[in-house]
Amino acid sequence: MLHASDQAAGLRRLFRQTPCPVMALFVAGRNPRQIAMETLHVLTDGARRVVALDEQSGSISGLLTAFGYPEGTDLLAVLQSGHSAADAAQDVAEGLSVVPVAGTARAVRWLDSDLHGQLETGITEFQRRADLLLINSASASDGLSPFVRAASRRLLVVEASGAGARAACQWVKCLASAGAGSLEVAVSHARDRADATALFASLEDYTTRHVGLPLVWRGEVERDPLADAMTAPLGARHPADEANAFLRRLRAWTTQAGVAG
Numbered sequence: 287m288l289h290a291s292d293q294a295a296g297l298r299r300l301f302r303q304t305p306c307p308v309m310a311l312f313v314a315g316r317n318p319r320q321i322a323m324e325t326l327h328v329l330t331d332g333a334r335r336v337v338a339l340d341e342q343s344g345s346i347s348g349l350l351t352a353f354g355y356p357e358g359t360d361l362l363a364v365l366q367s368g369h370s371a372a373d374a375a376q377d378v379a380e381g382l383s384v385v386p387v388a389g390t391a392r393a394v395r396w397l398d399s400d401l402h403g404q405l406e407t408g409i410t411e412f413q414r415r416a417d418l419l420l421i422n423s424a425s426a427s428d429g430l431s432p433f434v435r436a437a438s439r440r441l442l443v444v445e446a447s448g449a450g451a452r453a454a455c456q457w458v459k460c461l462a463s464a465g466a467g468s469l470e471v472a473v474s475h476a477r478d479r480a481d482a483t484a485l486f487a488s489l490e491d492y493t494t495r496h497v498g499l500p501l502v503w504r505g506e507v508e509r510d511p512l513a514d515a516m517t518a519p520l521g522a523r524h525p526a527d528e529a530n531a532f533l534r535r536l537r538a539w540t541t542q543a544g545v546a547g
Contacts, residue, residue, distance in 0.1 A: 305413030308532040309516055310421045310437040311338075312461075314453035315445025319352050321474050322422055324507060325443050330381035331513040334417040337375065341424040341431055343388035349422060350386060353378035360389040361408065365401060371408020385412070391424065391431035395540040402540070406533050413532075418517055426453070426460040436535035439520060440469050443507060446476035446485050454489055462497035472504040472512055482506045 313321045319342070326349075329336050340349045343357075350358045355376055364374040375383045390405070397405065413419050421433045434440075440461065444454040454471075461469055471489065476482035486503055493499045504515050 305410060305530060305532070306416050306419055307439065307517060308413070308419045308421070308437045309439040309441055310423055310434040312423050312426075312440065312442045312457045314442065314457055315450040315474065316447060317445075318453075319347060319349065321443055321445055321507075322349065323352055324474065325472075325512070326382055326420070327379065328507055329418060329420065329513045329516060330379070331511070333381060334513055334517060335381050335383075335415065336418045336420055337383045337385065337412045337416040338420045338422050339385050339387045339412075339433060340422045341388050341391045341433070342422055343386065348386065348388075349384045350376055350378065353384070355384075358384070358386045361385055361387045361405070362390040362393055362397075362401075365404045365408065371404070371411060374408075375412070383416075387421075387433070388424070391433055394432050394536075397540075402537070406537070409533060409536075419532075426456045430460065430464050432536055432540050435464065435539050436532050438532060439516070440466060441504065441516060442469055442471050443474050444471060444485060444489065445474050446481050450474075451485060451488065455492055458489070458493050458497060458499055462493075462499040466499060468500040468502060470502045470504050470516075472507050472510070474507040476506055479506070479509075 311322065311325065313325070315321045326336060326338055338349060342348050345351045345357060348357055350356065355378060358376055359374060361371060361374040365371065371385075375385045377383050394405065409419070421437055423434050424431065442454060442457055444450045458469065471486055473482040473485055476485065486501070490501050493501055504510070504512060
């Protein structure tokens with residue numbers, strides 16, 4: 287028997303007329319892939335459906351192998367073979383699908399108009415079937431992909447450890463240099479609330495003194511309703527505006543990059 291939350295989530299997707307929000311995920315900690323997996327599970331709370339575009343690749347970093355599945359075929363290769371984007375998606379848990387896009391993220395700015403159109407059609411379908419389209423970002427040293435740059439929201443999940451704090455500072459510098467407007471932050475694996483808030487305060491102090499990137503507290507992954515926070519509207523702007531803007535920004539950014547190249 288379906289719970290009320292399951293029914294409500296199903297109805298939301300059935301009658302959705304606009305694409306779902308798009309969020310880029312950045313993870314800082316000793317085991318980023320494990321933290322990403324835990325965060326993805328939490329984001330499906332309340333029978334939400336999440337589609338994760340995974341920019342990580344291979345058996346060591348990729349999400350599919352972390353969930354016990356083969357590495358899978360990159361979205362771009364699926365489109366080039368004449369199949370639909372849905373064929374690249376693998377259901378890995380209740381409410382959660384993973385789409386490998388490491389190759390797509392590297393090549394997207396150079397795609398011809400036909401392939402780019404197929405990519406946009408596929409992304410639109412993912413957005414209509416989900417409550418949240420998430421981009422699992424590659425490492426900070428690789429820079430920001432066109433997908434990440436086009437996302438309307440950015441969430442940094444920081445492990446409460448020295449390694450987590452150091453990696454978080456690298457992400458903050460990377461995002462600030464790319465012109466990010468703000469960054470939402472959640473803490474993972476903290477001993478207690480005081481430990482989590484102390485880490486956030488330290489990171490906020492760092493950003494204030496060095497880069498000026500505004501941070502927004504989203505609580506602890508294990509204790510706070512992160513799914514509610516990341517699927518609710520951000521500010522006064524209608525969520526449909528930001529959701530629809532993802533493809534417009536992706537198209538504009540890749541066109542500019544292609545011309546510049």
